[in-house]
Amino acid sequence: MPEVFRKNGWRFFFYSNEGNEPIHIHCKNSEKICKYFIDKENKKIFLAFEKNLNKSDFNEVEKLINENIDLIIKKWNEFFK
Numbered sequence: 482m483p484e485v486f487r488k489n490g491w492r493f494f495f496y497s498n499e500g501n502e503p504i505h506i507h508c509k510n511s512e513k514i515c516k517y518f519i520d521k522e523n524k525k526i527f528l529a530f531e532k533n534l535n536k537s538d539f540n541e542v543e544k545l546i547n548e549n550i551d552l553i554i555k556k557w558n559e560f561f562k
Contacts, residue, residue, distance in 0.1 A: 482496050482497060483495055483560050485506065485552060485553050489541065489545070490510045490511075491508055491509070491510045491541070492509050493506050493546070493549070494506070495507060495557065497560070500561035504519045504521055504553070504554060505517060505518045505529060506519065506546060508545075512532075512533050513532070513533045513534050514531070515528065515530065515531035515532070515534055516528075516530050517529060517546055519554065521554050524547075526543065526547065
């Protein structure tokens with residue numbers, strides 16, 4: 482499971498068998514988990530699913546994804562060449 486980065490207790494990663502899916506990132510912090518799809522052309526994110534996140538968690542995760550969106554896309558493309 483390639484890890485892209487960690488920040489503020491959150492781990493951002495994707496699974497090595499998901500190369501057939503659109504670019505996305507999984508986020509996990511203890512029992513809080515979510516997955517966001519990434520539109521690489523427009524650099525927009527879309528929630529795919531979540532479990533146990535509150536509004537503050539969403540704000541933090543979305544901010545961190547947006548701050549690191551280029552890194553996420555780069556790591557995805559490098560891994561799934």
